[in-house]
Amino acid sequence: MSAPATEAAAPHGGAADVTFSVRNLWKVFGRNADKVVGTDLENADRDRIKEETGCTVAVRDVSFDVRPGEIFVVMGLSGSGKSTLIRCLTRLIEPTAGQVLLDGEDIGGAGPQRLRELRRHKMAMVFQHFGLLPNRRIIDNVAYGLEVRGVPRAERHERARRMIDMVGLGGYENSRPGELSGGMQQRVGLARALAVDPEVLLFDEPFSALDPLIRRDMQAEVSRLQRELDKTSVFITHDLQEALKLGDRIAIMRDGELVQVGTPEEVVGRPANAYVADFTSDVARTTVLTARWLVREPYPEERTDGPVTAPGTVLAEVLPMLAASTAPVRVVEGDTLLGYVGRDDVLRAIAEDQLDNAAAAAAIEEEASGEPSDGTVGHGPPENRGGTGGPAPTGEREVT
Ligand SMILES: Nc1ncnc2c1ncn2[C@@H]1O[C@H](COP(=O)(O)OP(=O)(O)OP(=O)(O)O)[C@@H](O)[C@H]1O
Numbered sequence: 001m002s003a004p005a006t007e008a009a010a011p012h013g014g015a016a017d018v019t020f021s022v023r024n025l026w027k028v029f030g031r032n033a034d035k036v037v038g039t040d041l042e043n044a045d046r047d048r049i050k051e052e053t054g055c056t057v058a059v060r061d062v063s064f065d066v067r068p069g070e071i072f073v074v075m076g077l078s079g080s081g082k083s084t085l086i087r088c089l090t091r092l093i094e095p096t097a098g099q100v101l102l103d104g105e106d107i108g109g110a111g112p113q114r115l116r117e118l119r120r121h122k123m124a125m126v127f128q129h130f131g132l133l134p135n136r137r138i139i140d141n142v143a144y145g146l147e148v149r150g151v152p153r154a155e156r157h158e159r160a161r162r163m164i165d166m167v168g169l170g171g172y173e174n175s176r177p178g179e180l181s182g183g184m185q186q187r188v189g190l191a192r193a194l195a196v197d198p199e200v201l202l203f204d205e206p207f208s209a210l211d212p213l214i215r216r217d218m219q220a221e222v223s224r225l226q227r228e229l230d231k232t233s234v235f236i237t238h239d240l241q242e243a244l245k246l247g248d249r250i251a252i253m254r255d256g257e258l259v260q261v262g263t264p265e266e267v268v269g270r271p272a273n274a275y276v277a278d279f280t281s282d283v284a285r286t287t288v289l290t291a292r293w294l295v296r297e298p299y300p301e302e303r304t305d306g307p308v309t310a311p312g313t314v315l316a317e318v319l320p321m322l323a324a325s326t327a328p329v330r331v332v333e334g335d336t337l338l339g340y341v342g343r344d345d346v347l348r349a350i351a352e353d354q355l356d357n358a359a360a361a362a363a364i365e366e367e368a369s370g371e372p373s374d375g376t377v378g379h380g381p382p383e384n385r386g387g388t389g390g391p392a393p394t395g396e397r398e399v400t
Pocket residue numbers: 029030056057058076077078079080081082083084085238
């Protein structure tokens with residue numbers, strides 16, 4: 001079993017820089033759930049625990065922080081524990097062990113009254129199967145959370161109308177959910193969640209029932225709303241492309257554990273183990289890795305008058321700049337020159353794509369055959385990579 005990918009512990013109570021702080025969270029389903037955590041069995045694999053106790057370990061010793069304003073994506077295959085994890089955050093499922101802090105407040109210690117308040121005011125959930133009330137008009141579905149809170153009718157309708165406009169459904173206020181397409185119904189679900197103006201939005205595979213084009217629209221919609229409304233989101237998906245598109249950071253789950261937490265670039269460019277490498281092996285690195293990932297000091301004699309680009313530019317967009325210039329691009333953030341990226345650097349990153357696939361395949365094969373694997377394929381951070389050439393960036397300088 002791999003070691004859990006635990007984030008460096010943030011100081012508890014740091015409400016300003018952490019929205020959710022999850023520490024050593026476990027959820028074990030079954031009658032003998034309390035006979036697993038804290039015993040010798042807790043390190044056994046899922047199958048053995050199931051065999052010996054009849055219990056299912058759905059979430060195993062998971063720790064991570066969600067920062068204010070970010071979209072934190074949790075991804076993993078079916079059964080990896082994603083839904084259980086997100087439900088533990090609001091105690092829709094009661095965790096077996098561990099701690100969840102929301103803005104520094106221990107959710108585990110909240111009484112029923114306080115929990116209700118938190119669920120009504122601070123967080124809102126969007127589910128895969130919309131969960132709309134079929135006999136109510138769209139406007140009353142959207143206003144539902146406000147109604148529960150006791151907001152007067154005129155006020156809640158006014159707010160609901162604004163949210164309906166915001167998700168592009170103006171004109172459908174008086175329709176019933178059954179008259180709307182799946183994509184439109186999910187927009188209603190989104191509007192309903194936003195209507196209560198929650199601090200945190202929790203999404204559990206909200207778009208997996210939608211067809212690809214509508215799904216793409218909805219992803220763009222969530223990105224936009226997140227930016228405009230300054231929310232914090234935890235977003236569950238089993239679709240890697242969706243995770244890469246939406247996630248500021250991505251947590252990859254396997255068999256109840258987090259195997260890696262990182263930015264899209266880190267997950268694709270520096271997979272923590274063979275499993276993650278395999279998971280991400282179909283992704284074209286040039287569409288995820290950015291200039292920042294490859295930036296380096298200039299080589300002696302190298303030209304330093306190349307085109308300028310921002311550190312967040314993906315390599316697919318850096319390539320045409322390099323094709324048009326023999327000098328490496330200058331990577332500039334604000335007034336600061338971070339360093340250079342040349343043709344060779346990008347070519348090497350592309351070539352490693354091919355090598356990665358081969359290395360991942362070999363490691364998976366090794367794992368399957370029971371041979372020990374060192375658990376790492378791919379490479380370390382760029383500065384540790386053999387063959388990248390050139391000195392590592394030593395610091396930041398002013399652009400002259
Ligand atoms: N109420 C429950 N009682 C017993 N076992 C459960 C319960 N809910 C979930 N499980 C088990 O916990 C594990 C994790 O389930 P969970 O629903 O969290 O996975 P998931 O990652 O959300 O999967 P999916 O992508 O299919 O939605 C599975 O083995 C599942 O069978």
